[in-house]
Amino acid sequence: MTNKNSHLTICPFFQYEPDIGLAFEQREHDWTDIGYWEMIAREAERGRYDAIFFADFWGAARDPISIRYGKNFPMLDPLLLVSRLSAVAEHLGFIVTMSTSFYNPYMVARKMQTLNHITNGRIGWNIVTSINQKEADQLGMTLPGHSERYERAYEYVDLVKKLWASWEPDAVINDYENEWISDPEKVHRVDFEGEWFSSAGPLAVHHHPAGDPVLVQAGSSPEGMRFAGKHAEMIFSPAGPTPVKKERADKFRAAISDAGRDPYSVKLLFPIGGVVAESRSEAEERAAQIAESVPDEVGLNVLQGMSGFDLLKYSPDTKVSEILDEVSGVQGLFNMAAGKGFTILDTARFITNRVSDERFVGTAKDVADSLEAENEAVGGDGYMFRATYFAPHYVRDMTNLLVPELQKRGRMRKEYESTTLRKHIA
Numbered sequence: 001m002t003n004k005n006s007h008l009t010i011c012p013f014f015q016y017e018p019d020i021g022l023a024f025e026q027r028e029h030d031w032t033d034i035g036y037w038e039m040i041a042r043e044a045e046r047g048r049y050d051a052i053f054f055a056d057f058w059g060a061a062r063d064p065i066s067i068r069y070g071k072n073f074p075m076l077d078p079l080l081l082v083s084r085l086s087a088v089a090e091h092l093g094f095i096v097t098m099s100t101s102f103y104n105p106y107m108v109a110r111k112m113q114t115l116n117h118i119t120n121g122r123i124g125w126n127i128v129t130s131i132n133q134k135e136a137d138q139l140g141m142t143l144p145g146h147s148e149r150y151e152r153a154y155e156y157v158d159l160v161k162k163l164w165a166s167w168e169p170d171a172v173i174n175d176y177e178n179e180w181i182s183d184p185e186k187v188h189r190v191d192f193e194g195e196w197f198s199s200a201g202p203l204a205v206h207h208h209p210a211g212d213p214v215l216v217q218a219g220s221s222p223e224g225m226r227f228a229g230k231h232a233e234m235i236f237s238p239a240g241p242t243p244v245k246k247e248r249a250d251k252f253r254a255a256i257s258d259a260g261r262d263p264y265s266v267k268l269l270f271p272i273g274g275v276v277a278e279s280r281s282e283a284e285e286r287a288a289q290i291a292e293s294v295p296d297e298v299g300l301n302v303l304q305g306m307s308g309f310d311l312l313k314y315s316p317d318t319k320v321s322e323i324l325d326e327v328s329g330v331q332g333l334f335n336m337a338a339g340k341g342f343t344i345l346d347t348a349r350f351i352t353n354r355v356s357d358e359r360f361v362g363t364a365k366d367v368a369d370s371l372e373a374e375n376e377a378v379g380g381d382g383y384m385f386r387a388t389y390f391a392p393h394y395v396r397d398m399t400n401l402l403v404p405e406l407q408k409r410g411r412m413r414k415e416y417e418s419t420t421l422r423k424h425i426a
């Protein structure tokens with residue numbers, strides 16, 4: 001891969017967890033048991049991954065079909081899970097998602113800095129601006145428009161950084177004999193008055209020696225890329241065919257450079273599903289099983305949500321090209337589907353098939369070859385693996401099969417050389 005250290009971040013894509021075990025074998029735990037999450041963390045640490053990533057959404061899909069099949073709903077709060085999981089892994093990082101549209105910046109600054117202490121420098125914040133009014137409905141608020149969301153996010157992150165900086169690194173003394181816990185000269189108010197946010201400061205949580213939480217970003221609109229260019233230390237770029245990934249990678253690197261930073265100082269990861277098994281036929285069989293595991297009514301329901309209009313008034317056999325001018329939601333997806341001659345049902349199956357890309361189905365050698373070739377062509381820094389079947393087993397299988405192959409090729413560390421997330425990704 002491009003950089004000598006490949007950054008393999010394993011992602012049990014949080015929002016899909018309830019339905020992820022529908023198709024397969026016996027499970028030791030349901031996703032509602034803490035044992036399920038502990039198993040993922042232990043296996044990820046055994047695989048020497050940089051971090052596990054928790055996506056988070058607040059129940060935009062809460063209709064009867066989503067509830068029945070556990071599609072994106074319900075989900076546990078990742079912050080609380082991480083405070084427990086950090087105790088079962090010593091080196092593994094944890095990246096949690098929090099929205100600049102839904103949380104107050106002081107609260108995020110405090111929660112993240114607290115998690116920084118609890119995890120001893122292993123925490124990252126996936127900064128999202130959110131996309132769905134149905135999430136905002138949960139809080140009784142109106143989601144601002146796209147560009148205002150990003151304008152707010154700039155102000156928001158400036159304030160969070162100021163709050164984190166309100167404690168100088170050596171402000172805490174803990175000199176009990178002389179009754180000096182912290183030095184008031186080294187703890188500062190922020191008196192921030194922005195257009196949308198304000199805070200007096202200082203933060204109620206002090207600095208951590210590992211530095212502030214690692215900033216991660218996943219928006220890929222021009223505004224999202226500019227924002228990542230300024231703030232991100234790690235970027236999750238959307239999935240797609242190799243040329244699309246390459247184009248995005250170039251744009252992200254340019255945005256980082258435009259912000260006056262070294263474009264290769266930021267780690268660029270791409271999400272990937274995939275299935276790795278002992279033999280190619282076993283992997284292909286499992287991939288086929290995964291493709292069939294999501295009932296069509298679930299895929300159609302998800303697609304309806306992405307279309308922005310009443311898509312299901314049409315028969316599932318309708319060509320997407322015939323209804324394209326009614327789409328007001330995720331236009332890129334529908335344009336792609338129309339271009340491929342997909343029907344509505346084909347598109348629904350496409351979006352719910354977690355594997356989708358056959359290049360990443362096979363033996364460890366097959367998949368490592370594809371990862372190396374693609375990452376080279378794209379100029380990325382690695383992948384964020386999204387579980388395609390029961391997540392604890394998926395992570396275990398990756399750790400048992402793919403990781404040793406990547407280690408053999410010098411693409412993954414054999415042992416952790418550091419204890420903090422920022423150093424893991426350096």
Ligand SMILES: Cc1cc2nc3c(=O)[nH]c(=O)nc-3n(C[C@H](O)[C@H](O)[C@H](O)COP(=O)(O)O)c2cc1C
Pocket residue numbers: 054055056057097099127128129130131217218219220221222223224225236237238239271
């Ligand atoms: C890999 C990946 C993971 C994401 N995870 C989340 C998430 O957990 N929660 C969320 O609200 N948005 C998530 N997003 C959405 C983005 O953060 C962003 O809000 C969205 O792409 C819209 O921004 P944009 O218009 O700049 O692309 C994710 C996007 C990608 C590519």
